[in-house]
Amino acid sequence: MTTPLPLWLAPAVVASVLAPAVYLTWVLDRWVGARVAGRRTSLGQTLASPLAEAAQLMLQSSPRAERPDRVTWLLAPASLSGLAVVAVATVPLGPMLHIADAPGGIVLFGAAIALVMVAVFLHGWSANSLFPLMGGYRFIALALSFEMPLALVLIAAALPAESLRFSDIVQSQVDVWNVVRQPLGLPLYLIATLGASFWGPLAFPDAPDLAGGTTAESSGAALLVWTAARYALLVALCAVGAAVFLGGWLGPGLPGPIWLAFKTAGLVATVVVIGHHVARVRLEDFVVVAWTVLIPLALVDVFLSGLLVL
Amino acid sequence: MGLTAFARLAAKAPAPVFVARGANARSLAFELSGTGDVVLTQTPRHACVLLATGAFPDSMVPALRQIHDQMSHPRGVVLAGAHFRGHGPRGVFSDPVVVTPEGDVHDAVVVLHRDLILGRRPSAPPLLPDRDPTPWRGVGPYGQGGKGMTGGTPYGRPLAGLADDRDGLKLDALELRLGPFLPMFPPGLTLTIKLQGDVVQQARVGDNPFRTDERVSVGARSSVFVRALSGPVTIRELEHARAAHHLERVGEALRAAGLGALGERADRLAANIERVEAAAVRRLHRLLRRSRTLAWATSGVGRLEPDRVAGRGLGLVARACGLPEDLRTQDGAYNELGFSPLVEGGGDACARWRLRLAEVAQSLLLASAAGTRTTGGTGSVESPWGSISSDHAPVGSLLELLPGMLEGSDWGDVITTIVSLDLDLEEAART
Numbered sequence: 225m226t227t228p229l230p231l232w233l234a235p236a237v238v239a240s241v242l243a244p245a246v247y248l249t250w251v252l253d254r255w256v257g258a259r260v261a262g263r264r265t266s267l268g269q270t271l272a273s274p275l276a277e278a279a280q281l282m283l284q285s286s287p288r289a290e291r292p293d294r295v296t297w298l299l300a301p302a303s304l305s306g307l308a309v310v311a312v313a314t315v316p317l318g319p320m321l322h323i324a325d326a327p328g329g330i331v332l333f334g335a336a337i338a339l340v341m342v343a344v345f346l347h348g349w350s351a352n353s354l355f356p357l358m359g360g361y362r363f364i365a366l367a368l369s370f371e372m373p374l375a376l377v378l379i380a381a382a383l384p385a386e387s388l389r390f391s392d393i394v395q396s397q398v399d400v401w402n403v404v405r406q407p408l409g410l411p412l413y414l415i416a417t418l419g420a421s422f423w424g425p426l427a428f429p430d431a432p433d434l435a436g437g438t439t440a441e442s443s444g445a446a447l448l449v450w451t452a453a454r455y456a457l458l459v460a461l462c463a464v465g466a467a468v469f470l471g472g473w474l475g476p477g478l479p480g481p482i483w484l485a486f487k488t489a490g491l492v493a494t495v496v497v498i499g500h501h502v503a504r505v506r507l508e509d510f511v512v513v514a515w516t517v518l519i520p521l522a523l524v525d526v527f528l529s530g531l532l533v534l
Numbered sequence: 535m536g537l538t539a540f541a542r543l544a545a546k547a548p549a550p551v552f553v554a555r556g557a558n559a560r561s562l563a564f565e566l567s568g569t570g571d572v573v574l575t576q577t578p579r580h581a582c583v584l585l586a587t588g589a590f591p592d593s594m595v596p597a598l599r600q601i602h603d604q605m606s607h608p609r610g611v612v613l614a615g616a617h618f619r620g621h622g623p624r625g626v627f628s629d630p631v632v633v634t635p636e637g638d639v640h641d642a643v644v645v646l647h648r649d650l651i652l653g654r655r656p657s658a659p660p661l662l663p664d665r666d667p668t669p670w671r672g673v674g675p676y677g678q679g680g681k682g683m684t685g686g687t688p689y690g691r692p693l694a695g696l697a698d699d700r701d702g703l704k705l706d707a708l709e710l711r712l713g714p715f716l717p718m719f720p721p722g723l724t725l726t727i728k729l730q731g732d733v734v735q736q737a738r739v740g741d742n743p744f745r746t747d748e749r750v751s752v753g754a755r756s757s758v759f760v761r762a763l764s765g766p767v768t769i770r771e772l773e774h775a776r777a778a779h780h781l782e783r784v785g786e787a788l789r790a791a792g793l794g795a796l797g798e799r800a801d802r803l804a805a806n807i808e809r810v811e812a813a814a815v816r817r818l819h820r821l822l823r824r825s826r827t828l829a830w831a832t833s834g835v836g837r838l839e840p841d842r843v844a845g846r847g848l849g850l851v852a853r854a855c856g857l858p859e860d861l862r863t864q865d866g867a868y869n870e871l872g873f874s875p876l877v878e879g880g881g882d883a884c885a886r887w888r889l890r891l892a893e894v895a896q897s898l899l900l901a902s903a904a905g906t907r908t909t910g911g912t913g914s915v916e917s918p919w920g921s922i923s924s925d926h927a928p929v930g931s932l933l934e935l936l937p938g939m940l941e942g943s944d945w946g947d948v949i950t951t952i953v954s955l956d957l958d959l960e961e962a963a964r965t
Contacts, residue, residue, distance in 0.1 A: 279544035
């Protein structure tokens with residue numbers, strides 16, 4: 225059992241964890257993009273790039289579209305940010321440090337990820353424009369196909385811990401990490417992460433073929449919030465992946481939060497590199513593969529994990 | 535003081551640019567994005583700078599004005615070799631930055647962006663009145679545009695109406711007109727499509743805006759392939775141009791597949807084609823050929839059967855169907871170089887981009903071995919679009935085939951197909 229943070233301190237801790245993580249992920253994304261393109265950029269330019277882009281978006285005027293649902297249009301980026309914050313808050317940072325280590329942590333995290341679908345669809349629908357709407361529908365069509373494997377591999381990881389609490393799942397990996405004990409888990413989780421954060425091969429709702437998809441009519445601060453929320457969501461998903469499959473804070477020598485940060489950074493880097501190298505697949509093909517291969521594999525993961533526990 | 539520091543920080547961001555291309559437009563992708571301080575946007579909403587390049591017939595000007603007004607403030611316009619019939623050098627814009635043919639477009643964009651962000655230059659005012667394109671004609675009980683809950687054309691926008699789906703279901707069908715500046719479309723292409731979900735039920739190609747009596751271009755099309763119709767050019771120059779052209783198309787295909795950084799790499803190779811080593815192209819080719827997802831995403835998309843393309847002079851599109859159609863086989867200079875056409879099976883988008891990359895490597899080898907050999911002057915030339923002559927532009931044949939290829943495809947496949955076909959409307963309008 226870990227010690228909860230005082231409630232008044234939780235927002236500050238979430239902000240102090242998430243803000244630098246979002247910034248560093250943004251930097252990493254730009255740096256990897258430049259390397260893949262064969263473009264030389266200075267360290268200073270790379271480090272300043274996200275801050276400058278954010279400042280530019282802050283100075284840009286608010287988006288205008290023909291008769292949007294204004295409230296929902298503003299609410300959608302805020303919702304995505306809120307869901308990313310909730311998802312991050314469920315991750316225990318160390319053996320004695322957590323923000324919201326709920327007894328049903330996996331359920332809370334799963335609920336937040338499921339609601340991402342609502343935020344993305346509202347973002348697409350509320351602009352009252354063709355390509356954003358198509359982006360929103362694409363995500364609806366896709367969502368269940370990655371949410372099912374995501375939920376199943378998390379359940380499989382909870383079985384050896386006999387608990388839905390993330391800190392218990394981390395503690396259950398003292399002897400052997402789940403990435404070894406459940407070799408199907410992390411690869412399936414990473415594929416689901418690509419879908420949930422609509423990244424790389426599964427970047428359907430905001431794709432270039434839809435002229436930016438749900439963001440096609442967005443600009444200014446709203447676009448900044450949406451962009452930052454996507455990075456935050458990616459960080460949250462990777463942090464949970466690090467806790468559930470890579471032993472979270474467990475590791476020799478260094479403080480637990482540092483280990484968690486390293487492991488999360490490793491997963492974030494993996495996803496970012498995949499995003500710049502792996503082409504977007506066809507939505508229909510992915511749905512077929514998800515239901516005929518990924519979900520059955522995730523079920524096998526659950527059954528095998530159950531057998532091992534027995 | 536604080537705001538000034540904030541604006542200075544913002545001015546260091548890459549300049550977001552939306553490019554609108556007309557006829558005879560400069561190929562600017564690498565020139566702009568190669569240094570990283572300019573980023574090309576997919577939508578005018580994300581852009582601060584509208585870059586108009588090429589000659590715009592009158593039919594494209596209304597859409598250009600709309601794009602301008604869709605940009606958020608602060609915004610500005612750069613004209614790089616842009617021409618508008620009867621509008622003078624400043625075109626249809628109030629205060630654009632005009633780049634001379636010798637001028638640096640990249641620098642003009644960066645400076646304009648910085649001036650806009652720092653408030654040294656006012657944001658461009660709207661060109662169109664902020665009012666509905668047509669009046670509201672609501673007659674339904676809820677103020678909608680038609681009777682009952684659906685139907686009608688409020689504000690000139692047709693509402694979706696029920697129609698039979700291919701699966702036997704009844705789904706909303708929406709008729710839309712897209713183009714002529716959609717970033718993944720070739721310049722000038724407009725499509726009128728009927729969508730159900732994101733599946734195209736009907737597609738119709740709009741009139742070619744470049745097929746006009748207007749003198750929209752400054753002089754004739756300056757392509758080396760067109761020059762080769764009437765006089766000799768060196769094989770080296772011709773093959774370098776072919777390789778650069780194919781690499782730019784590969785870059786577009788990669789961007790459409792969500793691989794913007796790899797697309798930029800292809801643009802970089804295209805921009806430096808005379809200094810590029812075949813090994814660099816082969817590395818890119820190997821990387822992409824190994825990509826299972828790229829093959830997965832493009833296999834079976836936009837498929838053309840050999841009997842539909844045979845004998846139409848469609849060049850690479852025919853060779854991607856396994857047909858060795860290439861005018862270079864009848865050219866003695868190419869025969870001396872041991873040329874034989876490359877082919878791919880499949881006839882789909884995957885076969886076309888693979889063949890494009892293979893032909894880039896082949897063209898570089900031909901260029902390096904050609905020495906001072908010349909070709910051309912016979913009235914017909916094997917161009918990147920196929921076998922062209924003064925009275926034959928194969929792109930026209932592809933435009934005829936296009937609706938049939940798109941119907942039944944989802945939107946992602948529509949873009950993959952269009953990008954893979956290299957539909958140059960300016961080339962189609964040449965004859």
